[in-house]
Amino acid sequence: MKTFAELDFPGRMVAVEGLDGSGKSTQIYLLKRWLELQGAKVFFSEWNSSTLVKDATSKGKKRELLTPTTFSLIHATDFADRYERQLVPLLRAGYLVLCDRYIFTAFARDTVRGCLPEWVRGNYSFAALPDLVFFFNAKLEVSLQRILDGRPELKYFEAGMDLNLSHDPYESFRIFQGRLLEQYLAMSTEFKFLVIDANQAVETQQSLVRQLVASRIDLSRFSNLKH
């Protein structure tokens, strides 16, 4: 698998990965604001936001119809739709694309659910790799607390209830997130994740993120402003 830069796309992709509650969405939002204020051609894309496959996905989730295999495939379908119709054209058009989660979310999640890792990776092999991947590594307890303190209503699949880890959704969520973290850490070297210690202050992390982006990507190429 190659990155968009290696495939000679004029655009570049930056992705963030991490557990729910790791603060990754805050960090990518702040990165986006910084880039926008410089007048860069930026596009922000969220995992699971394509409209077309959404109906089927939510139907499957509501009725708990999904098995690990169909869960994996329907999300791959959803991703492919967004990849082919949105991400690739934007990258061809020279945008700086920011992704809140990318294929690594699927790799971690589907593997925890028992799908064969090689199969999942093969299915996603049509997708190029991001030029930069930030992984926000927070202590499991910290991430869990951020999510669970609000006593949110955890959805069935979100809590990993389909894995029969526990009858208690909160307990199930804890175990599930712990397993996801293991998978992320195992992928970290292979996919050259830039690991950010997410236990630090928001500003400390953002400063690191901005410096890394500025040093790895020639931002002047993405400027919309006329000089």
Place this chain on the structure above:
Amino acid sequence: MTTSARSPKPLRKPSAPARVVGPRVFVPHRSPKRFYGHGIPGVDLAKLSGKLIVVEGADGSGRSTQIAKLVQWLEARGHATVQVGLKRSTLVAEELDQAQQGNILSRITLSLFYATDFADQLENVILPALKSGFMVLADRYIYTLMVRDMVRGMDEEWLKNLYGIALVPDAVFYLNVAPEELIQRNFAKNLALDFWESGMDLGLSRDMFDSFLNYQSLVEQQFKRLQSTYGFTIVDGHRLVDEISVELQKKIETVLEK
């Protein structure tokens, strides 16, 4: 599970009454099953006592007619049957249909959408039915899906990995009918050619008639190429319905005894 609930359309003409057979019912032998790749996690293949029979072929090749006749024949002999086919899953059939109407999905997306539909039926219909000892008749299987994508230039290795979840059928028949004959049958049936069956998305020709002929011969070539890997039985679909049916029955008899 009802045996005929998934049959999509009623028979166009009533079949001839099944030959009277004696009260003794032959119990099929169990043959070892396997997946093409790693398969579905957690499935005990040794428990699948039924048989999976696949009928492949273009629209107008006589697939549904032959499947209807096989159902009659198998039931007369005391075997329980279930039918599956493309775009019949509870999960995504409706959405897939809608998406195709508008022709708005890109290639990989459509391919994965079909794979989702297939996997849903595999896990929720095919495998449970085989576990209960049913004869599962599949109106098309992964081969059509692979061929359609291969004709559109998709990577064969990618498709093989994707469909590594599929169970290897006990018998696969490919009803081979020349494109020139298919076009006649399609007109006789629908009075118009289907957008997808004519491969209009490929831009082979703006003339639908030409496109249909071109596309169907590309499909035929890919099927014949796959035949060497997957070893299905190519059946000459130009003959009389009953003649073909007898040939299928003979082959299936050997499968039941295997």
